[in-house]
Amino acid sequence: NAGVMQNPRHLVRRRGQEARLRCSPMKGHSHVYWYRQLPEEGLKFMVYLQKENIIDESGMPKERFSAEFPKEGPSILRIQQVVRGDSAAYFCASSNFRQTGNQPQHFGDGTRLSIL
Amino acid sequence: GQQLNQSPQSMFIQEGEDVSMNCTSSSIFNTWLWYKQDPGEGPVLLIALYKAGELTSNGRLTAQFGITRKDSFLNISASIPSDVGIYFCAGPRNAGGTSYGKLTFGQGTILTVHP
Numbered sequence: 001n002a003g004v005m006q007n008p009r010h011l012v013r014r015r016g017q018e019a020r021l022r023c024s025p026m027k028g029h030s031h032v033y034w035y036r037q038l039p040e041e042g043l044k045f046m047v048y049l050q051k052e053n054i055i056d057e058s059g060m061p062k063e064r065f066s067a068e069f070p071k072e073g074p075s076i077l078r079i080q081q082v083v084r085g086d087s088a089a090y091f092c093a094s095s096n097f098r099q100t101g102n103q104p105q106h107f108g109d110g111t112r113l114s115i116l
Numbered sequence: 117g118q119q120l121n122q123s124p125q126s127m128f129i130q131e132g133e134d135v136s137m138n139c140t141s142s143s144i145f146n147t148w149l150w151y152k153q154d155p156g157e158g159p160v161l162l163i164a165l166y167k168a169g170e171l172t173s174n175g176r177l178t179a180q181f182g183i184t185r186k187d188s189f190l191n192i193s194a195s196i197p198s199d200v201g202i203y204f205c206a207g208p209r210n211a212g213g214t215s216y217g218k219l220t221f222g223q224g225t226i227l228t229v230h231p
Contacts, residue, residue: 004158033218042120042204042221043159056218091158093219105219107151107158 003027005074006092006108013082014116021077021111025094032075033093033105034060034067043091049075079113087115119143120205122222129195130230137225138189139205148181148188149206149219159204163190195229202226 003026013019025032030051035043045059049069060067064082069075079086089112093105122139129135139148147166151159163174165181165188172179178191192199205222 006158035219035221040224042223043206043219045209045218045220048218059218093158106161109156109158112156 004092004094004106004108006090006111008111009109010112010114012114012116015083016081019079019082019086019113021079021090021092021113022074023077023092023094023108024074025092026096026106029094029096029106031095032069033095034075034077035091035093035107037089037091037110039088046077046090082113082115084115087113089113120207120220120222122203122205122225124225125223126226126228128228128230131195131197133195135192135195135199135227136189137203137227138187139222140187141207142186144185145207146185147208148179150177150179150188150190151204151206151221153202153204153224155201159206162203192227195227197229197231200227200229 005024007022011019032049034046036046037043047060047067048056051069052071064080066078089110091107091110093107095105120139120141149164150162152162153159162177163172163179168181168185169183170181176193181188202224204224206219209218209220
């Protein structure tokens with residue numbers, strides 16, 4: 001998983017607080033994908049971003065969740081007014097081509113979000 | 117929508133045994149990816165398959181892209197304790213007929229290897 005950096009690795013929040021998860025893609029990668037993994041399940045796609053643009057957010061809940069990938073700095077996944085059901089591992093992946101067939105995605109080690 | 121079904125859900129084997137797991141879909145995939153996830157870490161790409169019928173090896177791992185494009189299997193030969201983990205198949209969802217990087221994952225196969 002070298003290259004895609006996520007922080008924090010663990011995040012604890014109380015219900016109603018905000019959670020901000022950061023992802024720095026591999027060097028040279030301009031495409032970022034966020035996934036959510038519940039215990040004993042596979043990863044579920046949330047959102048796909050390029051620099052300053054949201055390309056596909058079809059997997060992201062319509063309320064309380066937002067994502068950005070600014071021109072400078074990491075991609076941020078923001079969850080407002082967290083609830084217990086938001087507890088999960090959130091993974092970021094990056095690539096430098098639009099088609100996975102040319103450049104498989106590389107994943108970070110995730111942020112484990114726990115809601116008290 | 118596109119879904120991937122993996123089997124078996126879990127496997128308990130002795131060190132040295134061979135392992136086989138598969139992944140099926142009701143939809144066609146143009147690329148199949150196999151990942152391994154260790155506890156507390158992100159998925160690591162093991163093998164990528166791009167053509168129907170393709171058979172690809174990576175050390176003790178061998179994977180095949182099914183002819184129908186609706187299935188794939190992963191074999192691990194002569195298993196060792198560090199093979200323990202969760203194995204996921206994944207494929208890019210189609211958008212307007214063009215595959216791109218939004219992946220659909222199977223639910224995973226949990227592998228336990230007894231020394």
